[in-house]
Amino acid sequence: MSKTPVKKRSGAAPSRTPWIIAGAIGVVVALAVTVVLVSRSGSDSGSTGGSASNSVPLAQTQPVVVTGTPLSAFDVKQSPDAALGKVPPTLEGASFNSGKVTIAPGANSKNLLTVFVAHWCPHCQREVPRLVQWIASGQKPAGLEVALVSTSAQDGRENYPPSAWLAKENWPTPVLVDDAKSSAAQAWGLSSFPYLVLTGADGKVLLRIAGEIEASDLTKAINAALKSA
């Protein structure tokens, strides 16, 4: 390890340095030109990123009115869950196309599963098609309503916009779009994604789940919670 650095060789072949530098610059320029051409062709196509009609841009965040007492932040290690028996706040807002959406647990005396997802979360990307299949296949307990809240939307992150993602996944139930501060998610005690909250016919929390869950396990968990209510 005590050797000195290599000395410059004398009598070497003609320098290739100019060619190497020219080649490197050529590669970088070619890549930059490619980027410009691809970007132009992308903008020429007029993609609106999830607009259903390709004419009306969809809002990826919407104002939300939260009414009621917020739930405590969900801690999976805490048992029993401190939010059990509490009524979550009512959420009044809009869908991606600005249609009015209200999530009011207990308002119509039905059990309700509210699902919170973020478009950039890989676990949500895996859970949403699982839930779509769960609903379509009839594994969902009878009489249970399902609502989805699209929250934590961030332009520039993967899988943006969430409207296009949920449309691609054929999400079948009402979607409430959270605001830029994720007010709805915070009010319902979200600490990680995906986040599922089961409320009973009286509006009280029966079960909270954070993270991916298999369809069969979800059905079992919901049935057990409904049975114990």
Next chain:
Amino acid sequence: MNVRQVELFAALLTVTAIAAAVLVVGCWLLRRRVRMAAEMLEAISPYVLWLAWIVAATMTLGSLYFSEVAGFVPCTLCWYQRICVYPLSVVLLIAAVRRDRLVAWYAVPMLSIGAGIAAYHYTIEWYPDLEAGSCSATGPECSARWFLELGFVSLSLMVLVGCILMLSLLLLTPAPNEEEVP
């Protein structure tokens, strides 16, 4: 260039780096059978330290652009990879100026660690349940990608490819003086 264009440019640079690494490794594997392969390794040998420094400097500048300009908050694994790569943008420059191939003794361990972390990072991006079952709402999630270009290029793959390219340059090209090869 906007952020989206920089992402694409970085992805194309990554593909170029993959091709370069494959070329170097291929030449090394064929150096005894194909004369041209051996000559190619000999040809790039005097420039290896500068080439490796260019890769390290590009990675460092790119990383700083994505975090400080684009606003992509680095996750824990990103920080570990930064620890491995950032110092090399200075160390390899000094080595290139001094023509010191012995820098491989310092650079190769750091690059190997960086490549290992990046490989794990890239893996959990595709198989997120290997790390956890949910995404934290408060902090950057290691399994959540900021972007995916060309269907497979993410930030962690850029680090992995950069580290492998530098490793192949430092380890597989002959030193001007064989006695100096670490």
